[in-house]
Amino acid sequence: MAEITSSYSQRPIIVRQRGYAMLRPSADILALTLVDIPFKFITVFIFDLVLYFMVGLGYSADQFFIFLVRAIHLLCYPGGAY
Numbered sequence: 001m002a003e004i005t006s007s008y009s010q011r012p013i014i015v016r017q018r019g020y021a022m023l024r025p026s027a028d029i030l031a032l033t034l035v036d037i038p039f040k041f042i043t044v045f046i047f048d049l050v051l052y053f054m055v056g057l058g059y060s061a062d063q064f065f066i067f068l069v070r071a072i073h074l075l076c077y078p079g080g081a082y
Contacts, residue, residue: 040075
């Protein structure tokens with residue numbers, strides 16, 4: 001989660017906002033995480049689209065979508081590979 005580490009660079013701002021009871025740090029991290037989700041899905045889709053056809057896997061739609069669902073599953077649940 002790259003957004004969590006970038007928020008620590010803004011730590012003085014977050015501490016000040018918490019002191020003034022403007023924004024809780026957990027709400028800030030949750031918002032940053034929710035904003036990052038669509039970008040992760042788009043990145044995975046573009047990478048998998050190129051990868052799938054570059055290695056020459058099956059050229060049918062059902063095989064591609066099974067591959068794509070599995071890749072998104074691994075993005076959402078990294079422990080699912082084991």
